[in-house]
Amino acid sequence: MSLHVFLYGARVSTTLTPVRVPRPAHPAPSRRTRVLALPEVRWALAATGAFLLALALDLGGLPWWACGPLYAFAYAAGGWEPALEGLRALRERTLDVDLLMIVAALGAAAIGQVLDGALLIVIFATSGALEALATARTADSVRGLLDLAPTTATRVTENAEETVPTSELAVGDVLLIRPGERIGADGRVLDGASEADQATITGEPLPVAKGPGDEVFAGTLNGTGALRVRVERDPADSVIARIVTLVEDASRTKAPTQLFIEKIEQRYAVGIVAATLAVFGVPLLFGADLTDALLRAMTFMIVASPCAVVLATMPPLLSAIANAGRHGVLVKSAVAMERLGEVDAVALDKTGTLTEGAPEISAVRPLPGSGLTPDALLALAAAAELPSEHPLGRAVVRAAQERGLRIADARDFVAVPGRGVTALVEGRVIEVGRPGAPSDLGLPNAGPGRSGTAATVVLVTGDGVPLGTLALTDRLRPHAPAATAALTALTGTAPVLLTGDNARAAARVAEATGLVDIRADLLPEDKVDAVRELQDAGCKVLFVGDGVNDAPALAAAHSGIAMGRAGADLALETADAVVVRDELATVPAVVRLSRAARRLVLQNLVIAGAFITGLVLWDLLGHLPLPLGVAGHEGSTVLVGLNGLRLLRESAWRPGQVPSQGTRG
DSSP: OOHHHHHTSSSOOOOOOOOSSOOOOOOOOOHHHHHHTSHHHHHHHHHHHHHHHHHHHHHTTOOHHHHHHHHHHHHHHHHHHHHHHHHHHHHTTOOOHHHHHHHHHHHHHHTTOHHHHHHHHHHHHHHHHHHHHHHHHHHHHHHGGGGTSOSEEEEEOSSOEEEEEGGGOOTTOEEEEOTTOBOOSOEEEEEEOEEEEOHHHHOOSSOEEEOTTOEEOTTOEEOSSOEEEEEOSOGGGSHHHHHHHHHHHHHTOOOHHHHHHHHHHHHHHHHHHHHHHHHHHHHHHTTOOHHHHHHHHHHHHHHHSOHHHHTSSHHHHHHHHHHHHHTTEEEOOHHHHHHHTTOOEEEEOIIIIIBOSOOEEEEEEEOTTSOOOHHHHHHHHHHHHTTOOSHHHHHHHHHHHHTTOOOOOEEEEEEETTTEEEEEETTEEEEEEOOSOGGGGTOOSOOBOTTSSBOEEEEEEETTEEEEEEEEEOOBOTTHHHHHHHHHHHHSSOOEEEOSSOHHHHHHHHHHHTOOEEEOSOOHHHHHHHHHHHHHTTOOEEEEEOSGGGHHHHHHSSEEEEEOSSOOHHHHHHSSEEESSSOTTHHHHHHHHHHHHHHHHHHHHHHHHHHHHHHHHHHHHSOOOHHHHHHHHHHHHHHHHHHHGGGGSGGGOOTTOOOOTTOOO
C-alpha cells in the first residue's frame, strides 16, 4: 500500500484540523464504536464474512450459484476502494501499488482461481483495516486535546457574571473559574488560590499551585479553589490550539528518507510491471503451462510490491511527534523530528534557557553627578523598557511597579537585539543596554546577586550621558545540571554556552551546569558565527534558546528548539521544535525520542527488504503458493506499520534519564 493512501488517502487520514472553535462536550464513544466507525474496518469485516460463508458453502459441496455471488461480494467489498484510488492515480500518470494487488486478484479469478483471488482481497482489506486502526491511534493521541477545552466560560463584568462560548472570549476578559471546572482560555490569575492539573498540556504529573500572577492554560482542570483569570491569548492561539495546529502541519510534511523512498517508488512500480511480464512471458516461450505461468507472475507482482518499504518511515516519525506533543514538546514537522536525531553537538543560550528567564533587580546605582535617586533612575529605565519583550526589560518594569513608581509614557521605542533599547522619555533619549566598557566608566562589572549568581549589569544613559547601572540576577533552572549531563551523554561532548551576558555571570552558570566551553558578551550575529564555526568543524548543531536575539542562531543551526512558555514569537516561529513547559529536561528527551524513531525506520527498512527479497527468491527459484505470498506480503506491511507505532507508548518518553557515559543515544 502506498504511503499516500496509508497516511492521507482512502485508508485513513492523520490530518488534524486546527482548533478554531472548541468542540461541544459529548460522551466519549466506546472503543468498539470507534473501531466500527472506520470504513476500512466495516468493509474488511463485510469482505471477510462473505468469504468465510462462501468458503463454507463451497467446501460443503453446494453448487456454484450458491457460493459464487458471495465470492463476488467479497471481491467488491474488499477491493472497490483501493481499485478506485489506483485508477485515480493512474489518471494522474502514477502507478499505485494497490492497483497491482487488485489486478493480481482479478487475474487469479480469470483463470479459475477464484478462491485464491478472494483470499488475496480479504487479506489485503484486513491489512488496510489494521493499518487504519493503528494510524487512528496516532491521530487520537493528539486529537484528544480538542475535548479538553470547555465550550463555555463564566465571564465577569462590572455588574454581573455571564456564561459565554469560549470562542467569543477576547484578550483582557476576566473569567471566574470555580472549583472542579476546566479553564476556558490561556491567561493569568488575578486573585484566588487553587491548584491546576495541567498534565495534559505540560506533562507535569502533579497539580501545580496557582495564585496571583501565575499563568494558566485552557483545558487544564482547576482544583479546590476559585480563581479570577484575565485572558491573555485569543482562544485560537491557546496552547491547545498551537499543539494541534503544529502537529497537523507536521503530519503534512515528509522526512528526507521518505521523500527518497517516494522518488524511487514510481520507478520501482514500473519495474515490477515489466518484471512481471517477463516472469509470465519467458516461461511461455519455453512451453510452460499458461495457468502456472500466470499464477507465478501474479505471485511475483504481489510479493515484490514495496508496500512495507513505503510504510517504513512515516509511522515512527509521526508517532514520535504525537508522543512529544503529549509531553509538551511541539515538533513542527517530520523533517524536524528526523533532524533532531542527527545532532551531535548542542549550543545553549543562558537567560531563559539554562536560567528561569525571570531576573530580578538586585541593585540600582545612580552615577555621581547624575542628580538622580535610585527610584528616579529605575523609573526612567522602566519607561524605556515598557514595550520590550526581553526578560531583563520585563524585570526592570516589574521592579518599578513593585516600588509603586510612576512610569512615564515613552515614544520612538527601538529595540536592538543583543544591545538594548532606546526610547524618548520626558524629552530625553534614554538608552538601556549592555555597557561597552564598564571599567572605563568606573562602574562595577558584576557583583554577587541574592542567589550567589553573578549579576548582569545594564547601563542607563540619557542623551548619551551615563546615568547609572542596574544589576539583575537570574535563578538557574532546577533541572539544568541534569539536562546538560544528559545532552553530554547523548552527543559525547558537553554543550557550548552562548550568551550575550557578561563573562562572570556566564561562568557562574557554566560552573553550576558542568559546561566548559563558554562564549560570553555575544551579539546575535556572534551566536550565528559560533554555530557556524561548530558546523564547519563537522558538527550537526542543536541550538536551544528563547529570545528575539536567539532567532538567527535557531535558524542557522542544524536544528533549533525554543523554550516556548516565555519565548519570543520570532524564536518560536524560527525553531524546529517548541518546549511548551519551562523544563530543560525535555530537550534531551525529545532528542532521544528522535533517535529511537530513526532506529525504528532502519529496522522497518531491514524487515521490509528481508521479506521482499525472501518471497521473491522463493517465487522465482521454487514454487510459492499465492495465498502464502499474500500472507507474507501483507503480514510484513502490518508488522512494519505496528513497529513504527511503538513510539506512541508512554515508556518511549524518558525525561531526565542520563544514559551511561559513552552512549550516543
